[in-house]
Amino acid sequence: MKVAVKMILLKYNMGEEIIKLSHPYDEDGYTIFQCPFCKSDFKLENGEFYHEELTSIYCPYCGLISENSSYINEDIREQAIISAKNLGIDMLNMMFKRIENNFRSNKYLKYKANPIKKEEEKVLSDKIKDMKIIKTGCCSKQIKVYDTTISNIYCPYCGEINLWKI
Numbered sequence: 001m002k003v004a005v006k007m008i009l010l011k012y013n014m015g016e017e018i019i020k021l022s023h024p025y026d027e028d029g030y031t032i033f034q035c036p037f038c039k040s041d042f043k044l045e046n047g048e049f050y051h052e053e054l055t056s057i058y059c060p061y062c063g064l065i066s067e068n069s070s071y072i073n074e075d076i077r078e079q080a081i082i083s084a085k086n087l088g089i090d091m092l093n094m095m096f097k098r099i100e101n102n103f104r105s106n107k108y109l110k111y112k113a114n115p116i117k118k119e120e121e122k123v124l125s126d127k128i129k130d131m132k133i134i135k136t137g138c139c140s141k142q143i144k145v146y147d148t149t150i151s152n153i154y155c156p157y158c159g160e161i162n163l164w165k166i
């Protein structure tokens with residue numbers, strides 16, 4: 001059975017330009033992020049960063065701060081690269097096709113465009129289910145983290161440490 005994956009489009013400010021990436025989110029409306037330092041996954045509620053711009057995130061596990069674009073989960077990053085490549089291939093194919101068309105009226109020269117094959121796009125889904133919702137004491141924000149071996153959690157929004165007992 002194919003499950004429809006719900007996607008949210010997030011904006012990332014990459015210096016000069018703003019890029020938009022689709023992120024899958026789970027049934028509770030949480031989107032996955034991955035810390036660039038400790039590589040751990042956690043989830044933030046869609047509503048929190050959909051309306052207001054979230055420019056930097058603190059990792060709930062190691063507490064390090066980085067700009068939001070560095071928290072893009074690996075699958076999403078890979079898919080973004082494939083999409084960008086395919087977009088480039090589309091443009092090249094269009095260009096070669098145009099050359100072919102231009103040669104059509106030429107009796108002496110023929111040019112046949114062989115379309116470049118596109119890379120297969122990844123099917124993004126939210127594979128991680130075993131996370132627990134916690135509410136940070138400082139900002140009262142709900143986040144999802146792995147519930148094992150956690151004694152303190154840094155708030156992704158303000159970086160304050162929240163002592164945690166499960």
Ligand SMILES: [Zn+2]
Pocket residue numbers: 035036037038039040059060061062063064
């Ligand atoms: Zn981390």
Ligand SMILES: [Zn+2]
Pocket residue numbers: 136138139140155156157158159160
């Ligand atoms: Zn906070």
